[in-house]
Ligand SMILES: [Zn+2]
């Protein structure tokens with residue numbers, strides 16, 4: 001690695017050692033602002049509590065480059081000499097993301113007089129809790145934006161590799177919580193009560209029919225119930241219980257149907273057993289859906305500096321999808337490890353390789369210019 005990437009690697013280690021969880025990225029935000037100010041990059045005044053919006057260049061078109069900055073509440077077990085000891089961990093590699101955007105910012109600042117418009121940089125908070133993209137949008141981050149690009153580091157690809165595809169690249173995420181309330185009583189006289197246990201187990205069984213019997217085999221969909229709580233002893237029918245879980249799917253238009261089917265099964269079952277039910281759907285990302293015009297352009301352009309190939313969609317989610325609901329966007333997977341048995345995202349031994357930074361920086365730098373030129377020529 002040359003001096004520039006050695007410097008970036010040192011910055012990443014520093015960020016890695018001082019992680020902050022979603023919506024508490026205070027020191028990270030201060031650090032980013034200080035670093036950008038030193039590069040003489042304009043920091044946009046906004047209402048963000050954490051996170052930074054900055055700009056290079058001026059006028060239209062505006063292209064947004066996004067990196068997320070938050071860590072997870074995981075106790076790190078990597079054994080790295082720059083491991084975190086504060087109970088949080090950059091186990092999703094957002095230390096890598098923000099460092100690569102700082103690197104790209106420095107290079108693009110050097111090209112500022114030649115840029116055909118404005119590059120708006122989102123150092124986005126709170127991705128892990130699916131709030132940060134909405135906060136950036138509410139802070140007017142997408143004003144005048146023609147397109148947005150971003151990426152996630154991907155441990156199963158090697159440094160220098162980029163996985164990309166048009167249309168869905170990451171899943172829509174649903175998070176459901178169902179609270180069930182029956183009539184408690186003696187286990188010996190269930191006929192005098194309303195059984196919450198049987199209602200919940202029947203609901204969970206019936207819900208499996210949504211994927212198995214009601215969804216096209218050509219539309220990959222997952223429904224997982226992951227947490228149940230009901231009852232406390234052997235001879236009392238409990239009054240209250242709940243379960244929660246998630247649905248993952250790839251058709252933006254199909255989300256509403258999945259939720260309707262879910263609601264119907266749960267409500268009908270509740271009716272059948274005489275219990276009350278309340279269903280809560282969390283605010284979660286929709287499909288990360290890559291623009292069908294811009295993605296092939298970025299695919300071809302990235303071949304100049306990386307090994308680019310088409311990928312299958314991932315069943316994890318990304319709040320980058322919130323930007324793509326408003327403006328065309330492209331989201332890539334950039335190789336960050338590639339070793340056999342490399343830890344997966346969100347594991348307490350998760351590591352990325354510094355040598356992967358160059359591809360990530362270049363992805364921003366080259367494709368930001370490509371999109372500025374593209375939208376400038378469209379006028
Ligand atoms: Zn994550």
Ligand SMILES: [Zn+2]
Pocket residue numbers: 092093094127152
């Ligand atoms: Zn992530």
